[in-house]
Structures are given as C-alpha cells and as structure tokens.
Amino acid sequence: MFKREDTVKVKIGQGENAVFVGGDAPVSVQSMLNKHSTDFKGNIAQAVALEKAGCEIIRVSVPDINTVPLIAKLKEAVRVPIVADIHFDYKLAIESAFAGVDKIRINPGNIGDDSKVKQVVDVCKQKNIPIRVGVNSGSVEKHILAKYGSPTPEALIESGMYHISLLEKFDFDRIILSLKSSNVQTMFETYMGAAEVCRYPLHLGVTEAGTLRMGTLRSAAGIGGLLLNGIGSTIRVSLTDDPVTEVEAGLELLTAIGLKKGGVRFVSCPTCGRTSIDLVDLAKKAEIALKNCKKDITVAIMGCVVNGPGEAKEADIGIAGGKGEGIIFKKGEIIKKLPENELLAALLEEIERL
Numbered sequence: 001m002f003k004r005e006d007t008v009k010v011k012i013g014q015g016e017n018a019v020f021v022g023g024d025a026p027v028s029v030q031s032m033l034n035k036h037s038t039d040f041k042g043n044i045a046q047a048v049a050l051e052k053a054g055c056e057i058i059r060v061s062v063p064d065i066n067t068v069p070l071i072a073k074l075k076e077a078v079r080v081p082i083v084a085d086i087h088f089d090y091k092l093a094i095e096s097a098f099a100g101v102d103k104i105r106i107n108p109g110n111i112g113d114d115s116k117v118k119q120v121v122d123v124c125k126q127k128n129i130p131i132r133v134g135v136n137s138g139s140v141e142k143h144i145l146a147k148y149g150s151p152t153p154e155a156l157i158e159s160g161m162y163h164i165s166l167l168e169k170f171d172f173d174r175i176i177l178s179l180k181s182s183n184v185q186t187m188f189e190t191y192m193g194a195a196e197v198c199r200y201p202l203h204l205g206v207t208e209a210g211t212l213r214m215g216t217l218r219s220a221a222g223i224g225g226l227l228l229n230g231i232g233s234t235i236r237v238s239l240t241d242d243p244v245t246e247v248e249a250g251l252e253l254l255t256a257i258g259l260k261k262g263g264v265r266f267v268s269c270p271t272c273g274r275t276s277i278d279l280v281d282l283a284k285k286a287e288i289a290l291k292n293c294k295k296d297i298t299v300a301i302m303g304c305v306v307n308g309p310g311e312a313k314e315a316d317i318g319i320a321g322g323k324g325e326g327i328i329f330k331k332g333e334i335i336k337k338l339p340e341n342e343l344l345a346a347l348l349e350e351i352e353r354l
C-alpha cells in the first residue's frame, strides 16, 4: 500500500511560495473560489481572505478564455499557489499554463486524442506545472460504467488510473489524484483501494458534502478516517458556504486528529449532575478568546474539582469548577482557587505566561 509518505512528492508553485504535496510533506488544506468567473474583483478579494484564513492551495474555475487573465491577477494578489480547474478544453489548459498558473486540474481522457494530451503535457513539463486528475462519481467514463453498472469504488479507481496512464504515456509523473464521491462510504472505500495501486499523492474530499454542519461532519468522517489510516496528502472540505469556512473546517480537522501542530487543543467535559458553575458558557468564552492563540498547548475546562484535574491531567493548563468557584490547574497540580467570575481572566493570564 502507498501510505502518504510513500507517494511521489509533487511541487506546486515556484521558489519560497511552493507547496509540496505527497511524500514527507505535511497534509495541506485547499479550497476553491466560488465567485462568478466574470467577477474578477470578487474572486481576488476571496483569494486574499482564503490566504488569510490559512488556505494553502487555491483553485479557480477557468470555464472560458475570458477567465484566463484572472490567473495573473490572483498571482499578484496572493502568494498561495493557484490551480486552474479545466473541463474538456485542452487549449484553456495551455493558456492557463502560459498565464502563470501553478497547477492544472484536468482529466486527460476528456480532452480528445493523444496529440492534445501531449501538447498539455509538454507545456506542463516546460513550466514545471503538476496536473491533478480529478475523477468523481458523475465523471466516470461510459465504458467503465458499463463494466461495473454504477460508479463503484472499483469504477472510480479504474477511471483515475486510466487518466493517469494517458499522462504517463508521455513520461509525465507530476500527478495528483482525487476520486471523489458524495457517498462517504464509497469515497472511503475508493481511496482505500486507490492507495493500493496509486503511487501518486491523493487529494481527499467528499464531493457535494452539503452545508456547514453536515458537510463538515461527513468530511470529518471520510477525510479524517482516511488520514488516520495514513492515506491522503492534501484535503478539501467541500461546503455549500463561504470557502473560508472550508479552510477553517479543514484546519480544525487536521488539528483534531493531531496532524497539525500549533494552536490550542480544547478538552472540556460534557457536564453532569456534579457541575455547579456555568461551564458551557465558560468553555465557549475560553475557546473564542484562544481562537488565534498559536501556542501548542492543551487547555481543559472541567466541571468538577473531584474528577476534573484527574481526567484532564494530560492538559497543560485548565479550570475545574466547584460551587460558585473553581481552581486553575497546571499539569494536574492546583495553582489557584478563585471565584467563578475571575476564572477565565486568570486562565488567560496564565496561558499568556506559558
């Protein structure tokens, strides 16, 4: 099986702004602009917002030649590598490469005969641009669908490997593969199967995952499960929402499963009959106050003094509530006892000193 670190390491972008995907590179988070392709101003502002939110790769639809000039404008506005999303038209891929794009998403099986594929490959080689083959349940070729009856994991994998073979024919190996399905189980099985046969890095995603809450849950299950199995080198959480929320969800997912260091990990108890302070409010306020804290620490907000510090002894620092009061503890040791309304400020002050 090709686990993350066994895959080919692909460079996207140039110089110090380059992002690596695959091999020993950290898992990256990406998103896609969703302003209309004629709205250059809106797309540029969105790209800037995505970069600020921590997005590491930004994709833009290039549906026609009129959108190609947007690539140069995006490159001027942000340092993050830009990916052109192209369907069918090989000329748009070539034009995007000449316009300075950092990566192209295109399925070579959809662009026509070998000579067209070769032209795209030649330009990508010349410009050092990788290609992502992006298969999803709706794009599986007719002949493969006829063989499997529906877009099964086997059908999706066969389709992906077919597109890859068209690129390999011309000695191209700067490839990334995605095999998305909106069905979480199908997506999971597909990527698990793909990791058995594909040496290129895998871009993970549940396509059409839904709105913020369900989309995040479905992505966390599918993408998170694969990442925990050592599979997947870059992720996109697809949400029917502002793309900034995709980046936040992606980064939080990586933090939650321990693949991203830095930033506060929260531990808080669910509260129970022993809780005698307003712990829900306290935990929410602490989380908001520490949203931008970059310290690599675990903070615990626990409901009771009896069980709290013990259950959360792995935490670097925390609060445990009593009756109208509470304690601040560091690594399981009590350092302060304070009235309830002074706990949060004291906790933040202690974190500042860490």
Ligand code: SF4
Pocket: 269, 270, 271, 272, 273, 274, 275, 302, 303, 304, 305, 307, 308, 311
């Ligand atoms: S830490 Fe205490 S208050 Fe919180 S759930 Fe456990 S026993 Fe209940």
